[in-house]
Amino acid sequence: MENAVTISVDALGGDKGPEVVLPGVEAALEQDHELEILLCGPADVVEPFAQNHERCTAVPCTEEVLMGEHPARAVRKKKDSSLVVGCRLVREGKAQGFFSAGSTGACLAAGTIIIGRIKGIIRPALCTILPMPKRPVVMCDVGANADCKPEYLVQFAQMADIFAEQVLEWKDPRIALLNIGSEDAKGSEFAQECHDLLKQKVPHFVGNGEGTDIAAGTFDIFVTDGFTGNVCIKTIEGTAGALFNALKGVFKSNIATMLAAVLVKSRLKALKKTVSSDTYGGAPLLGVKGACIVGHGASNETAIKNGILTASKTVRLHVSDLIAQTIDQDV
């Protein structure tokens, strides 16, 4: 599947900007020899890098979308920002996919407004791969749509299904609605309506799942509104982070515990790596024409590399075309 693919990359994305994006791009180019990068950012950042790297072209931009800005307004106003230019390259067919670890809100706005929705998609949705100790789990939507209607969730389920089957190579993923009880009639009025519609329209839908089921790996895909999904992924991140921190404290207690730390270090590191969001590097915004992968603000070099590689894989597997062909336009 290693055919040529071009990904535009926002050099300014992420809390650390070019400092981690450039090494991430370099690592992605080294790993994938059919990958071309269009690197968008300030001339003095992207030009020297492109000169020193094969298959990387500099796309100088004069503006930057900042973290605190109003997403849609920034995207409409800052037409020469690395984020907007990167998305425009996809719309114009110069790149097939886009990656940024910049402001999530601005990435979602740019993806939707500039790259544009696939015909029939009511709302593009952010689909994340949650790295869990037992196995990864897909959740969609995790923040693109704070206010949802039941029919949106049907499309979220259908898009996540395609992504999981194609990109993650999961056969017949089991899709659950994130709810507050496992029985059919549980939950808010909205959740009950979603349940009924998903049951009618989505063959891989298996019923309601609860918060405890996420880490347990009971289901492959959780479908939810972007508000609940976003609270959920941030709660997981916060809980895991706090526990690892507390664990660090445990190991630092005295000489005996420090010795213990040495003895488990490599395996603990492996566990931390398993549950690290860096493994996938970003969440695809499903439902836009072309691949659009949104990285975590706190992305490191590995996360950037993996986010770019997820973008190229999403392009090569024609996820957008498959969504366009199979999506239920009559929900």
Add this chain to the structure above:
Amino acid sequence: MENAVTISVDALGGDKGPEVVLPGVEAALEQDHELEILLCGPADVVEPFAQNHERCTAVPCTEEVLMGEHPARAVRKKKDSSLVVGCRLVREGKAQGFFSAGSTGACLAAGTIIIGRIKGIIRPALCTILPMPKRPVVMCDVGANADCKPEYLVQFAQMADIFAEQVLEWKDPRIALLNIGSEDAKGSEFAQECHDLLKQKVPHFVGNGEGTDIAAGTFDIFVTDGFTGNVCIKTIEGTAGALFNALKGVFKSNIATMLAAVLVKSRLKALKKTVSSDTYGGAPLLGVKGACIVGHGASNETAIKNGILTASKTVRLHVSDLIAQTIDQDV
């Protein structure tokens, strides 16, 4: 504050029933010498126990509310169940508080229908104390109301505020709205309306908090609708459980890691205890006349003891009266 208080206890509550409830009651009676227990359950369970324990009176009941039953229907039908009888004792003034680790839904229904709402309270809410590595955090509502209006959340905030100040002895708790961004205008339409109303009505309200803020201990109290709150606490429980399990796997890898396990065992146990829900033993259903504490289905003996002691403390500190006096009835 050790004045006499009577708590009715559902002997059948919890996944393990009397097997853990009875030792829990015994431990509570040992710890609090001014505590009287009215133990509701089958005669052959509660009578022999009451005969052998001072300050414990058997209240034989012939029915049981089962876990899968429709909550409100079960409460209306099974008038001689341990759950319904326990709540009726509070309504009749024979007990001042009630504790059960039975079906959460049925406890909420029984608390609301039988004990009854405080005048002016639109919806009683389940308020939990989340044990976090750094410090405990209060969240309200965590499941009593899947569908909420912004005015409910104002009362949830006011009630949780009183509970945290009185029972947990937190001075001027900082209250946040659980949302998907920290800026004022973030979130769903519902979240934005809640934010504006909380800002107007609740002096201790400080703004929006995110999922990552829960474990970080940025705020003392999170107020949210019962759907989001329930997903949130179950996600925390699932994530923490999965990580501790994975950690167990790490320590079991080989002889070196098993040695490490021995070296950190006591401190790891202490951490696990810190983040265990057994410490508080139950979530108060705020807004009903009298104390009503709902225990976790998986409660062990310690959790039952602590749940009963939380009930007696809630009674002694007149939380219900304070709620009745201070609640904003004009939201």
